Amino acid sequence: MNVREFADAQWTRATGAGVDPHEYRRVTGCLASVADWGPSCVRTGHACLQRAEAAGSAVSAGEHLLMAARWFHLATLAPYAEAHRAAAAADHALGRALTALEPGARRVSGEGFTGWLRGPSDAPGTVVVVPGLDSAKEEFLGPASALLARGLAVFVMDGPGQGVLAATTTLASDYERVVGRVVDALGVARVGLVGLSLGGYYAARTAALEPRVAVAATVSGPFRLDWAELPPPVRDIMARRAGGADAARDFARHVDLAGLAPRITAPLLVVDGGRDVIPGVTNGEALARLAPRGTYLSVPHGDHLLGDARPDWLPRLADHMAHSLTGTPAGAASPE
Incomplete structure (x- = not known):
């Protein structure tokens, strides 16, 4: 290229x-x-x-x-x-x-994670924003702002192999353990999860395995990965972040939500872009279909991460999180 x-x-x-x-x-x-x-x-x-x-x-x-x-x-x-x-x-x-x-913002770090907790100390709910393969907390300030505008607290994080931790850690397939430590460190009883790109897989997996996840949303998250079909640039990035080609191949093998999706009992919004077509990556339609409380939102003109279609999904995602965490009626006006 x-x-x-x-x-x-x-x-x-x-x-x-x-x-x-x-x-x-x-x-x-x-x-x-x-x-x-x-x-x-x-x-x-x-x-x-x-x-x-x-x-x-x-x-x-x-x-x-x-x-x-x-x-x-x-x-x-x-x-x-x-x-x-x-x-x-x-x-x-x-x-x-x-x-x-934001003088009230607080740095929170622990084993395998670091990030910033933002928003009111008495917020009615807390959302953890999970980045993807080569993204980081600095990339998703927009979704964080949308959630903050609805009165929620937001923890935007880097996990293993991500952002500032990429130099010292590698990708973790058991990301639910990382989120569990995040929830412990934040000292809250439950959280919402928003996962973007590979973070969508992390969020869905965690929602299936961590009982303190009360609501979740994925954006351009993979349902399954096929290493053999992934484009070389994606395989190269994964190899760098996983610690080598063999480790990356093994990591990709674990990215499969078929068995976990039915275990996601929390409300789940799955967002895909219709123009997001990457060989070897299965989109989230199956995840939304198999999750008991899954809802699928496909934006035909959206690409990967739907940066070209934010009005079509971001307000709805933020309302989904706020409604589920606070009990606010879905049709009620949200502050912008």
Whole structure:
């Protein structure tokens, strides 16, 4: 894949994550090869840090820091020798941003996870947002904002092999154990789960095995993976995150929800994009059909992670979580 094809493939993912589309075009439009991707994104992240230092208010500084976190994370999406440094820079920028914008935000870390707990201390419900194969907590600030706007507390995390932990840990097929430790650390009786991309598998698996999950939603999550059919770029990413090709192949073999879906008793919303077609990846229709309280939402024009179709699914997902956790009638107006 040449750099233009790569940049086009990441377009809706980046803009869906909150990157300014015009800046994205400026930054990626002059790249000579995919090898330039990481360094260019890192330079843009540092430019955002400089804007933050020159900002006239804490709010403006915080907003620039959030954008820096997004750009540093984007640097990790292509093969890049300094990806671990970019992930650490994204993590640091997000921490500085939340310190400036949300003094009540709290860093919570434990075995195999780290993240930020945001929202009111007396929130009626708490949602854990789970990233995917090469995503991280910095990518899903939009879904977090939608949940926060509905009065919920939100913990956006990195788990094994994800985000800032990718340099020191590998992917875990038993992600329900990680979420269990998260729930313990948060000190709540129950949680909602939102899982995106591979995080959708993690969320569904955890909803089947962790009784403290009261509601769940998946976005572009796989029902099953077939290693032999996965495109080489996906296999390469999985090998890097799993600790080698053999470990990745074994990990992919475990991604199969056929036996677990009937055990998901919590309300489950499954969101897919109709244009999200990856060889070797089975979409979530079967998950929604087999789960006792599953609902399927397919957005025909949506691609992977549906960054090109957020109005078609994000408000509904946020309302689904809020209604299930707080008992708010489904038709009641939610704050925006």
